[in-house]
Amino acid sequence: MRRRPPWYLTFVPALVTIAVALPIAYLAVRAMEVDGAMLREILLRERNLLLVRNTLGLMLGVIAGSSLLAVPLAWLATSTDIRGRGIVTLLSVLPLAIPGYVLGYSLLALGSPYGPVQELFGMTPFARATGFGGALVTLTLYNFPFLFLTLRTGFLELDPALGESARALGLSPLATFRRVTLPQLWPAFASGALLVGLYVLGDFGVVSLMRFETFSYAIYLQYSASLDRAYAAWLAIGLLALTITILAIEFRIAGRILLERSGKGSRRERRLFRLGKWALPAYAFVGTALLFSLALPIGSILFWTARARDFSVAELLPSLLDSLSVSIPVALVATALALPVALLAGRFPSRAARGFERIAYLGYAIPPLALALGFIFLTLKSVPFLYQSLALLIAALAVHFLALALSPIRSAVRTASRTLEEASRSLGRGRRETFRAVSLPLLWPGIAGAGLLVFLSAMKELPVSFLLAPLDFQSLPLRVYGYTTEAMFAEAGPYALAILLLSSLGAALVLQVNPGDAR
Template sequence: MSVIGSIAARPLRFRPHLSGIWMLAVAGAAMACLPLGYLLVRAAEADADAWSRVLSDGTLRLLLNTAALAAAVTAASAALALPIAYLTERTDLPFARWWRSATIMPLAIPSYVGAFAFIIALGPNGSLQNLLAPLGVQSIPEIYGFFGAWLTLTLFTFPYLLLVIRAGLRDLDPAIEESARSLGQTAWGAFWRVTVPQLRVPLAAGSLLVALYVISDFGAVSMMQFDTFTRAIYIRFGSAFDRSSVAVLCLVLVALVFVVLAIDWSQRRNARYHRVGSGTARAPRLIGLRRLRWPALIGLALVTSIALVVPVAVLFHWLSVGLQSGETFPGVWSAALNSVYASALAGGVTVAVSIPIAIVVVRRPGMLSRLVDRAAYVGYALPGVVVAFALIFFSLRAVPGLYQTIAVLIFAYAVLFLPQAISGLRSSLVRVQPGIEEASRALNRNSWQTFFSVTLPLITPGVLAGFALVFLTTMKELPATLLLAPIEFDTLATNLWGHQEDVFFARAAASGLLLLVCAALPMIILFGNDRGLRT
């Protein structure tokens, strides 16, 4: 037996020199819990009048609006993602590889950019109404309200579900579906009776991502003028003299988030979907679409056109209008540099914080490591507007000198997106044989030398994936940036937001297009290999 093999066969023992890693991991988890903890402290200071004002009929309406929108978007996203994933993975769809890439590209478009484009295209006096005017159509139904928010969020969140379902399909044993068809099931019957039940875990995981995204969304619902918790919190913060009532309203939203998490946990707690045997590692036999080929292509083209082509075309149109009229674009390049700078800094800091957490979770499983892991995900469950307000309250009271500095902004990004970096690192770390690290220590290298010379080179793909994912989501983040960015520190997101509020559509289009270009780069890193997202 080799040295590495004999060492790997021994159980890993706790080593005192790992206490530094534990301290860093616990500190990172505590950082993620700080906003929620401070919100609880601030809400406890609210008087009875503040609680009575918040817990009113208006709050109930916000609760119903937010829950209804989350449920509707999640259902519609599943209805889109499930057939698209099946068509692109299990059928002889023409140009399947191209469709796999095209159908996830809406992830690069922030929801508020999509909302801006849809308002210009489909809103009052928009492009569609102008096209129909020669036909005698004087007005079209308004896109504002629930319908507009639902349409926008569905089209720009269904790729989250699509990626997870696609990865689940690739992990399924194709022999099960083939056995069902050999027993007389049609391809459609095997899909509903065999494939879909095996995709319950990916469906639940993807649905949770979509629901949390909708609950935390601020830009799209604000542009579509649909009242949800995030919009109400933002408006109330600007008009309320008693900020404790804002903290209470934030806690109501947090409670809704944890109800969604509890429902997901209760459904998956006793679920068992693993194989009895090892299964097969072969590619599935593709199903012929035959007469359904053209309807499938038309459906995919329609979804891709609305979610991808329409926003990009609208932005290019208004940019060309601005250029033809001599419009200037002040501050757009500095905003682009600020966006790249803040996103890169957030990606580096977040990955650095996540490394000790991933190490203790993977290498030292136990009650404490599980607690650290769960605590690190608390910030991810909080909407950006809630984290931003918590840090505003904390910095003004505890460390006033940090208010509206880049340090607080990066701290907020790290809290919000820490689990994204942890997931990439954990997936790479579990593939590193522990015996390799033990062999390095046997050669008189300490833990830090072993990490930098052995472990880090082996987990570089996970580091890059985590960095790219944090970079992408930071680039698109709006509410935390609006509330926490230093004065005159404009990003592309805040630049677009300000210009659309001032009805400078050409300037907003320039910021939007640059934002799409910057967001597309990490998309290529993350999904350019066409492997999807592993759960």
């Protein structure tokens, strides 16, 4: 007989569902308030096609650029005899510690007048990166670690027997890679490409700094600089439709792929490819990739921070406190909401529980500006006193980052022993006492990791804060963005450096709490 979950394990997931669905519903309601003639005029604007072309072109370009970096790096780090494979892996993931807009700031500042290139060489050999090219380079350098991580797992899961059989049948190494290895890597590549694509669709910081008009940037411009809020709502719906379409295509393709080992016995030990004369080009490739993704951005940040001679650390405190005043509550709220969702799905599996879990993930898949715009319309319609309040910003970010909290807690729930919980109940302890004395200690690493992950993400968050923050709210990301848009690179440097240090420290703490994440 299936056990019924306690009421609170159903109530909280239902509350999460409402919190995710209501902003999007109000977004649709606001969009449909226009009359038929205005609706036709909105839908038939030539600018819409430009936005679709720019957004899709940038997304495909970033996926292609990320592939050119991630595939060779993942192969070198897993399948070759290159020295320091662990170091290559670590350095290939480190660019994730630099938020996209900070990376954009560093590249803009790198080629600016009086920047480090001009200071060192007495000239600026390249124009500042702006437009499509600037956005493409910046987003590629930030996103390729996502693809690297999924491809690294894919390479490690490859069965070497298939490649050896192909070679024994006369296929060349290149043909073996193309006909045998690549098909096995496709699921890993597809999942990584999906992460990259969704990030590019929702990105606001990089495209706005580079002045390249995609859906996200157009939503912000339309909402902030125009009274035509209906068009902003339709742009957000268009971005949502684009996101859902890409998700559906990926799920449909992934559903047709079935790769499993049919033979019996353990998997054969993998043989590392000997680089030989290709070792030097391999080291050069790794060095070049890391030069552009790590060394140059960090060097640019340090250069401009050193130029801020009149800046004192005390000037950071107000922005740091603003960031903490949001990040800490968001981490607590998101973790508190994720725990019942994970417990319901893990301890009382059902179709409804799976539905609640998927809806919780939807909050992260929704592009941030579309979600923020939905919250704006919701509050102005029903609770206008919450508009541009700290409470609204915390609620929106908790919904957005709920999926980040859910993943580590769900893993902890699945690995926690039910036997100990059942033994505690058989000894007469109630559900609450069993949870406090038995379940909570088992789940604590996942809960702590979830809180740290959300805290770190909220500290770096820009687009939702940009639309929903109170007027006097100036977090570290908003400071970096505001100074960069005015080309005040020295003033932005200390704030960018603070974000970089906090991101690195947060990542180290996450790995300390969850050592398995480092693998």
